Amino acid sequence: MKAKTIFHLDMDQFFVAVELKCLPHLRGQPVIVGGDPHGRGIVTTSSYEARRFGVKSGMPAGEAFRLCPQAVFLKPDGAKYVHASEQVFNVLREYTDRVEPVSIDEAYLDVTDALQAAGGVERLAYTIKNRIKNELGLSATIGAGPNRLVAKMASGMNKPDGFTYLPSHKIAGVFRDLPVGDLYGVGRATERVLESFGIRTIGRLADFPAEILRRRFGKWGEELVHVARGEGSDVVQKTEERPDEKSMGHEHTFGADVTDVETILGRLHLLSERVARRLRAAHMAGRCVSVKIRYHGFETNTHEHKLKRYIQHETDIYPVAEMLFRESYEAGRPVRLVGVQVCALWPTARILQLELFMAPENPDWLAHACDEIKDRFGESSIGFASGIFHAGAKRKSAYQRMNRPNMSYRHPLR
Amino acid sequence: MRVETIQEPVEVIALFREGKLSPLRFRWRQRVYRVTRINGGWDTEEGATRYHHFAVMSESGGDDVFELSYNARAHHWRIEKVSLAG
Known part of the structure; x- marks a missing residue:
């Protein structure tokens, strides 16, 4: 069997690099993309200049501020990074169809069949790196080897903007x-x-x-x-070949710790809506719901409930989430984060219709009407009132999104 | 660096060529800015409405970066924010 050549491509300080491309006057300065340094967020990515002060991804933004008060803090802009990532992946797919994304800024490539035309491992790696640099203004590090493990290890050996090739004999x-x-x-x-x-x-x-x-x-x-010994898998799966997701979930970190049950339940309702919408979009349903509660001090508890039937609507997910929360919440303890997850997923096409829609009141028409409204006017254009009034969520109306003046609303009970 | 959120409509002269959209000049608060460099572009969606965003620098704006957005449904431009250098 022909020996394979696998690339592991890792974008350098990706979120920061995308921001620096837009804001070139910040080059050379310590830059941190993440949460509010005076709030509770974390560092998502930091520039190499900030890393010299000990700033690391995942640390609280407040700690990063203490280590490097002169750093420029930028809020993450997901759309910007997704767009840049798509451009990078488009370049990669010009060289091989076997591209397996690991995250927004990292991928494995099976380049075995592309080597001959490209003129060898090193030449192909530099062709890809140079295109990413010249066309997109970003830098990438590539590690190459006979399998994924060696490629991954190699990419970590010479960052940033590096290339390392470890053939089997080395x-x-x-x-x-x-x-x-x-x-x-x-x-x-x-x-x-x-x-x-x-x-x-x-x-x-x-x-x-x-x-x-x-x-x-x-x-x-x-x-x-x-x-x-450098032994590992050399299989790189295309996105469409990867197994379906086994679970779908959403989490929310409160701006300040919360003890009010109604506020937490309102947020759980919003999270249930989001999970349900993703399930429907992916034509999946699940038969297990879990709720995560992270208390002040980072103690985290997860509770799950298995169901007798598959569900995909918020009207089914939320009652289970609420029950799990009420059963497990230690009253009065400040909550930092809550999450809702639906697991044990299965494609709806393989589930008997009778089982999927055996709810006493079929919520299908309501969910699909809401999906259509959200498709047209945005994710936060419609939802359950509890999500607005109790969770304090910032839902923008479609009216506001059309650049009309703000409308105000009053809580119906106040 | 200071970032000012603006979110005001602007008049823009733009070039549509080979499937790409490029802002060339914009008039904001009675002043005309000639775009000298498009640092980056990205898209967002709100429901069925797609917005094209551009981070641009101008001849008269020094190192300041303006974020312009084009609403592809309503065909109007806005200046979203200005990142002031220094």
């Missing part, structure tokens, strides 16, 4: 002296256990008896040895 030599913590999939906890076995380098792990690690880690212990 893997052992390059991996040998690297710290075991650098191995993909080895986190801090695993690293500590491996160190207790005297394993500090990837080379040592590659030679370690797999049986001993199997006793400590189970099957993963054996896999660790394979990973250390």
Whole structure:
């Protein structure tokens, strides 16, 4: 069987790079894309200049502000990043149809069949990198290898704007002296256990008896040895070949911790609506609902309820979510985040119509009418009143979206 | 850097060529700005309405970046915000 060549492409500081393209006067400055530094958001991406001050993705924006008060903080603009990502993926698909997105700014490519025409691995990598730079004004790092694992490891070795190729015969030599913590999939906890076995380098792990690690880690212990030897999957799946999503959910972090049950339920109602709309758009239904509650202090509880039938409407999802919340919420405790998820999904085409629509009052017509209104006037143009009045959501009316003056509304009970 | 949210209608002279839309000049608050550079563009949707956004720099605006948006349904332009350099 022909040996494959896999690329792992990772866009450099992607969200920041897209912003810098639009706001070039910020180049060279510490820039942070994320939440309000005086609020509760987190850092989504930071520029390399900000990283020198210790700013990292995922840290609270307030901490980032303390580390680097001179940084320019920008709110994330999802539409801008999605557009840039689409442009990048369009370039990638010109070279191979086997492009597997990992996230908005990361992908695996099986370029085996493109190498001959491109003139080799290095030339193809630089052709892609240069096109992304010249046509889109962004930079990417590419790692290349015989499988996904090696490509991923290679892309992390020379960032930003780098290229690293690890052909099969070079893997052992390059991996040998690297710290075991650098191995993909080895986190801090695993690293500590491996160190207790005297394993500090990837080379040592590659030679370690797999049986001993199997006793400590189970099957993963054996896999660790394979990973250390640079063995991994070389299958890159096109988007349409990937398995269907197993769950769909939405979460919301409150601007300030909330203890008012009605406010939390209002938000759960809004989240249920959003999940239901996604389910219907994907022609999926699920038979398990779960609710996540994150309290002040980041303690997180998730509760789920399995159903006897498949559901895809908010009128079915929300009552279960409400029941789960009321059963599990510790009254008076400040809530930071809530989430609703529908899991155990199945395509509606494969579910008996009778089972799907056996609700006493068929909500189908209502949901589809709402979907049509949202398709035409936007996601927040219509919804359940509880979502507006209790969740404090900023629903903009279609009227407002047509650039008409603001309309005001009064709560019907106040 | 300071960002000012404007959200006001503007008059724009634009070029439609080969499927691409490019703003060339805009008049905002009685002043005409000639677009010297389109730094970036992206689209958003509100229901069935598509908006084309442009981050542009102008001859008289120094390093300031103006965000213009074109409502492709109603065919009108707005200046959304200005990012003031310095």
